[in-house]
Amino acid sequence: MEASKSASLPAVVQISGVYTDPWYMITILILYLYFVTKAGPQFMELRKAYELKRLILAHNLIQVVSCVYVIKEVFFITDNTILYFWKCRDIGSSPEHVRRYYSLAYFLFWLKLSELLETVIFVLRKKQKQVSKLHIFHHLSTVTLVYLLINHNENGDAAYFSVFLNSIVHVFMYSYYFLAAVADKKIVQALWPVKKSITVMQMTQFALILVQVACQIVLCGTPPLQIIYFSAVIVGMFYGFLDFYNSAYQGSQRCKNLSPSPEVGK
Template structure:
């Protein structure tokens, strides 16, 4: 256990040993990347796909419940004012606010690591086509962003605006995945338009987050390292999801319009 060594505006806090430096996180992400791109596909090459239905259901349900808990904590930490993303905010008006601020950050660290299981499930189900560069980039960088939140955040509870948006998106997304795992194929087919809506929600959240960055930079100031890394990651995610949207939905729509007889 080591005390956090961030700027003076950030209250001193003791992080768990695995979060006090980046080595544990980097080791986990390295193993994850090696497994989902090399070891996993090789292991599954001559094997039947695992069904893993119970694991999928449990994983999706845990994610939904966890995100509901995150929302509850975010509302408490921000005094129900998280939506005012342009405001500069300190770390709370009481020791309880500060304590729960960092407890939530610690919880998010484990939550984002648990999301890596999703890619492992894709590999074990022989759905390697879903293990895209965007998918891997998204999962790896969200873990690192939580690490930045723990050690380099000087914007107080304003940093939880992106967590607030992301939790809403994930509640919708993992609820859809849970229903898709338990429902019959015809019903799941009828829900396909929801996947498009979820992609739009993801792009919208990134647009709001980038808007907040501008306000926070002008009105509050953001440490240079955190600003460059955070903005770069979010911008790359926005572009990646926009490209995915264009490829998966707009091109298919144009293709259908060209092949439909008059």
């Protein structure tokens, strides 16, 4: 639904300027990009790395709880039919469905902004190698996709299929990061295969999302400009994670020290 149509929505779901004004989002992303690539590394150059263990544990736990909440809300919004991803949908006719559709979209906006903290943690812990181009691209693009979900979605609640898949992956991923942050080295080493599985899950979700995109184009007549941008982002992330998978898990034994994905919360 276009932002310009928000005036026709019930007052409870009126879209505020925070969500409609792209410059709010753009400003935050520019500041994020500047800090993690320039200001942050310069600030840490002559300083010792911060531990930040409590912050890391809290961040991972919040992400797990948040993703469980997102999954629950997606089931409600779609009347438990989210797995029928090929169907054409609207956002429902009942006021409660419409309200919770937008409430979840707003929640996702702030949730994706909170994920930017991961890169900041990398910088403050002097783990600049983990601030890869793929990592930055992933976090920047997900925020823009939620902006489109709020303001320019014409696929109804079918757009929540990608959110649903991503939230499932993140429940496993952040749970693993939380455990890895508190467990001893032997347990972490024993869980090494889980790292590979998480990356496989990430690639699988992107493949399934692209299948849904194809169905929406053929069956639902989705506007091409939205699909082109969305598809470009998903394809870019798929190949980025595939490249990471090949280098991290198909390479030499030394790659075992690498994190399972570009969005580690450790």
